[in-house]
Amino acid sequence: MTGRNLPPLSLHIPEPDFRPGDEVDYSDFEMPVAGAVARPATETAPAAIRDMSYVMIRVLDDEGRAQGMWDPRLAPETLLKMLRSMALTRAFDDRLYRAQRQGKTSFYMKCTGEEATSVAAAHALAYDDMCFPSYRQQGLLIARDWPIVDMINQIYSNRADRLKGRQLPIMYSAREANFFSISGNLTTQYPQAVGWAMASASRGDTRIAAAWCGEGSTAEGDFHSAMTFAAVYRAPVILNVINNQWAISSFSGFAGAEATTFAARAIGYGIAGLRVDGNDALAVYAATQWAADRARNNHGPTLIEHFTYRAEGHSTSDDPTKYRSADEGVKWPLGDPIARLKKHVIGLGIWDEERHAAMDKELAEMVRAAQKEAEKNGILADGLKQSFDSMFEDVFEVMPDHLRDQQKQMLEERRAAGI
């Protein structure tokens, strides 16, 4: 029997570098140089750019200057619009998080520190490209100028909620904004995005699809099914992995990050993989643009890993001080995406501190006003805001008899209870 003279086997269990109370030391983090990575032609075969999965595309340097071939050379309006959308996303998160704390609704999730990964991506896509988000891509809707009052109505499950109070807060759906209904079940949107892209290709359309999931979610089988189908059919799809280092209390090592990068998942499937600094809006824009060009020209799918940090708790149900060091976020070497883009536009001479402060004030006021507007339609805490009838609608297109009977029974029940 082999192995007899070997030491006994041992099971490896990943462990993060830092836990609560630990002082965080990122000195062995090698900061990739902005502008150092070459930009391959968009038609390059995946096998020729495998190294792209192990480097990191960065455009903004420490001084906020745009460097290298990946600089998307955006017009000032676009840069300022991205900055504004990111700032609005943050202001929105802050206010709605507080609304949950005030008991106005049941749940909220912030995307603080990750705003660039959806806002900059949305700007690089066409408006009619179809987005299949996870629950942390509110920045897509905001970048697409979706009315924030509509989002708040959903968060409050109030009378004006387009989803009729059926979904957990922030599980938006906005077909007109080409934003797919968010599922609470992780990564289900991934194969769906691939399927949408396959349909678009089979119909000779020009639209592409994009999906987002967290790094933790890449462990789900759906991620791998999506990758296989995307590769086999060369689907015109962009598969984004938001590597914010944490999945609730589990660090990225539990999704495989000790051994390789998430971008490198692409290699085994024969898909193009890019790894970008997710806190660098210009890098996110440039990578998305590259992948979109590629998809639109029939060169197939791209997997993009956005390297970022979840600056806040997982959700309002979470307390991150229980499992990670608070110092981690403070010292995160890739900085804050809003501060970095702000520095860039100030450096370009198209923005300044005064205007930024004024914008922040204006956006906070705008969110406050939208919240007030939404509250006219009620808040979850006020009680049942939807018509009881609506509960039985949309289970099927046409309500079958058994549901009609149950609906009747429910209404009788309400009467019996005097409600």
Next chain:
Amino acid sequence: MSIATESAGETRTMNMIQAINSALDVAMGRDDATVVLGEDVGFFGGVFKATEGLQKKYGKTRVFDTPISENGIIGVAVGMATYGLRPIPEIQFADYIYPGLDQLVSEAARLRYRSAGEFTAPITVRTPFGGGIFGGQTHSQSPEALFAHVSGLKTVIPSNPYDAKGLLIAAIEDNDPVIFFEPKRIYNGPFDGHYDRPVSPWSRFAESAVPDGYYTVPLGKAKLVREGDDVTILAYGTMVHVARGVIDETGIDAELIDLRTLVPLDVETIVASVRKTGRCVVVHEATRTGGFGAELSALVQEHCFHSLEAPVERVTGWDTPYPHSLEWAYFPGPVRLTEALKRVMQD
């Protein structure tokens, strides 16, 4: 494994989470083949804190976090079990068990049968289920009927801390795969369905007196919660408390049976009760069509036809996904149950 003649130890007041934690602790202390795995169960101790402190006590190779893959969690649990371990995987919410369905239904449940006993999968899948916490459709479902329908899988649902601990230890020791549904609405205190009233903590109830040490509550044995003459109420999980509340409020002399285990089912206790009362109401939070209530209703009809004085009624959730804001119109609360009892008691 040392089957000690140890006593159940001193009795302490526990809520359901503490009782489940204590069950895991006792099981892990007695048998070093037990392992706990699942999303966030290690350092953090689980999103509901059911595994708190266990990693520290038993080490990282016996209590560990997993990748977010329910399919993987159940699949590796089956593999570990076939090696000879006794895995206790946690699925964070029952709503997220579906990616693991194939491993549970096609593999764990059938391994003994298809290998004629050569391989077995003594795993206990713990998972919080049920609504009433404003969790929306992906934190509220009650999918127990799907699992009860699978041959080779035992389905257990406790309704209080004492039973939770005893049943969980029994499930872990059982040599067949068990799915153990934890009614999360009553983790901290029983819930009578009156969502507008404050919930009393478990400490005010007798079932929170839980022995520190080892004991079991056998699988397949229902519990007679209350004796009564006029009607039998069959319930499990959270609905046991809703039923108890309705009995207290209405004064109906109902016999209340907490099933505790759906598979194997304690048919004897059910039949004896319905033969006595002549009436039966079946209660569950899950959707109605094809729900476990249908099975119960059929069994009662088969065994008690000649004793029945009224049709068996089912009180259930509606056949819709679990809505967020209309949660309380969906939940089979006191009004729905009272109405059903009135109908059954009419003639």
